[in-house]
Amino acid sequence: MTLAPAPAFAQQEKKEPVDCTQVKCIALTFDDGPGKYAGTLLDTLKKYDAKATFFLEGQYVKSRPAYVKRMAAEGHELGNHSYSHPDFTKIEAGAVKNEIQKTQDAVKKAAGVEPKLLRPPYGMADLATSDVAAEFGMPMILWTAGSQDWSSKNVEAIQKQTLAVAKPNGIILMHDWVKQTVDGMPALIKTLKNKGYHLVTVSDVIKNEKLEPGDIFPVPAGWEQ
Ligand code: NI
Numbered sequence: 001m002t003l004a005p006a007p008a009f010a011q012q013e014k015k016e017p018v019d020c021t022q023v024k025c026i027a028l029t030f031d032d033g034p035g036k037y038a039g040t041l042l043d044t045l046k047k048y049d050a051k052a053t054f055f056l057e058g059q060y061v062k063s064r065p066a067y068v069k070r071m072a073a074e075g076h077e078l079g080n081h082s083y084s085h086p087d088f089t090k091i092e093a094g095a096v097k098n099e100i101q102k103t104q105d106a107v108k109k110a111a112g113v114e115p116k117l118l119r120p121p122y123g124m125a126d127l128a129t130s131d132v133a134a135e136f137g138m139p140m141i142l143w144t145a146g147s148q149d150w151s152s153k154n155v156e157a158i159q160k161q162t163l164a165v166a167k168p169n170g171i172i173l174m175h176d177w178v179k180q181t182v183d184g185m186p187a188l189i190k191t192l193k194n195k196g197y198h199l200v201t202v203s204d205v206i207k208n209e210k211l212e213p214g215d216i217f218p219v220p221a222g223w224e225q
Pocket of ligand 1: 031032081085121122
């Protein structure tokens with residue numbers, strides 16, 4: 001791999017330090033993007049001063065790099081969600097490595113930063129996946145609950161489900177390719193804030209978990225260390 005000279009990027013916005021042991025935090029996470037509604041979502045997040053985490057798919061980082069650059073510049077966290085979304089438990093370790101590396105490279109090229117968190121596609125991981133994640137120095141981050149947005153595709157249902165599963169230090173699975181998720185985001189953020197939540201990144205809510213590279217969080221049922 002040849003390292004190109006780092007391009008000059010706008011300085012990242014300073015994040016307000018949020019202590020999630022002292023205040024109510026929640027991490028909204030958006031998978032498989034940047035999706036085509038990412039720009040509208042970023043506008044909403046900016047308007048309400050909310051931070052989010054994007055688990056990006058390398059192939060879309062390549063086709064929509066401007067969104068990725070903007071995500072980083074506006075203080076959101078960027079995670080790795082593979083290049084083409086295969087089930088990591090069904091492909092060889094070498095192929096998993098390739099999926100992760102290509103996405104790291106694409107994000108670096110687009111935004112000048114490298115993801116430090118991995119979310120395996122479908123949340124599917126095994127010990128071999130864990131070994132590869134460890135090689136990249138990344139813990140694997142799943143979610144505490146889902147918004148079911150990809151299934152309901154309904155603004156009210158997405159809001160209702162998200163509020164039903166919201167909890168302090170929750171990590172919520174959503175998708176920025178679901179139009180209804182993005183359409184309902186202003187109202188959802190307002191409601192979460194009214195309930196006292198600070199919308200922060202995954203790294204903010206896992207700060208005290210002391211995760212090591214290759215660890216999985218939350219630990220899924222049936223996971224053997
Ligand atoms: Ni996905």
